[in-house]
Amino acid sequence: MSKHDNTAAVKIENISFHYGDRYVLDRINFEIPNGAFMGIVGPNGSGKSTLIKCILGLLKPQSGKVSFFGIPLSRFKNWGEVGYVSQKANSFNTAFPATVYEVVSMGLFGKVGLFRFLTKKHKQKILEAIETVGMTNFIHRNIGELSGGQQQRVFIARALVSDPRLLILDEPTVGVDAASVSNFYEMLKSLNEEKGLTLLLVTHDVGVMSDYVTHVACLNKQLHFHGNTKEFKEISKEGFSQMYGHHVHVLEHHH
Numbered sequence: 227m228s229k230h231d232n233t234a235a236v237k238i239e240n241i242s243f244h245y246g247d248r249y250v251l252d253r254i255n256f257e258i259p260n261g262a263f264m265g266i267v268g269p270n271g272s273g274k275s276t277l278i279k280c281i282l283g284l285l286k287p288q289s290g291k292v293s294f295f296g297i298p299l300s301r302f303k304n305w306g307e308v309g310y311v312s313q314k315a316n317s318f319n320t321a322f323p324a325t326v327y328e329v330v331s332m333g334l335f336g337k338v339g340l341f342r343f344l345t346k347k348h349k350q351k352i353l354e355a356i357e358t359v360g361m362t363n364f365i366h367r368n369i370g371e372l373s374g375g376q377q378q379r380v381f382i383a384r385a386l387v388s389d390p391r392l393l394i395l396d397e398p399t400v401g402v403d404a405a406s407v408s409n410f411y412e413m414l415k416s417l418n419e420e421k422g423l424t425l426l427l428v429t430h431d432v433g434v435m436s437d438y439v440t441h442v443a444c445l446n447k448q449l450h451f452h453g454n455t456k457e458f459k460e461i462s463k464e465g466f467s468q469m470y471g472h473h474v475h476v477l478e479h480h481h
């Protein structure tokens with residue numbers, strides 16, 4: 227594969243961020259290994275979105291640094307390698323009259339008006355991305371006529387058309403009904419395992435998520451734990467709650 231194989235996909239070094247005099251992130255250090263599927267969990271207000279914004283360079287931390295594939299954020303230019311699916315509610319007006327095919331094609335150009343310039347190769351990419359997320363049967367359906375989980379799949383396909391090496395997802399299961407959540411994670415897992423895509427997922431959903439990810443980071447202003455899923459599961463539930471606060475409970479899958 228690529229020459230970056232031993233380099234972390236994302237390296238976060240000593241990141242601190244405060245809004246005014248209010249600390250939201252306190253000296254955060256961790257790496258997302260290339261090829262990992264990492265879940266970041268934390269209660270409301272624990273700084274998850276702020277951390278994602280610092281990673282993407284949308285917010286500038288007061289201290290610390292971020293690098294992608296070994297390149298410092300300040301010099302990183304290959305944004306096509308990094309896909310981002312923000313919280314659904316903020317990302318798209320689903321009343322907008324666009325089909326699945328049209329929404330996914332925006333991942334190539336960002337604009338609907340450029341449809342007529344799509345080459346055969348572009349069209350192939352779009353069809354492939356739609357197939358990867360299992361939405362081929364809905365290709366001409368309007369985005370507004372899909373369920374929350376189906377819409378999220380389409381937004382992921384939109385992020386996949388530019389062939390990213392890393393995909394960052396902020397609360398992708400919000401609005402996805404409980405029965406579809408496992409299917410949704412299953413799809414992410416196969417993107418990770420079969421396509422070798424590195425995934426970073428932010429969620430409240432500790433229980434179900436931990437059955438699919440390879441690594442976990444627990445955030446509550448500070449990083450309370452980071453490691454592989456086996457280590458995460460070995461932490462006793464009580465010990466974990468004490469360490470991390472009462473907001474988060476590790477639930478077994480069948481609950």
Ligand SMILES: Nc1ncnc2c1ncn2[C@@H]1O[C@H](COP(=O)(O)OP(=O)(O)OP(=O)(O)O)[C@@H](O)[C@H]1O
Nearest residue numbers: 245248250268269270271272273274275276277430
């Ligand atoms: N623009 C802002 N100005 C001031 N404070 C902010 C701003 N944005 C967020 N905060 C505060 O920073 C803290 C962390 O917010 P953040 O959105 O990063 O948390 P989160 O873990 O993503 O929360 P949630 O799970 O509820 O989305 C919260 O206390 C929030 O109120």
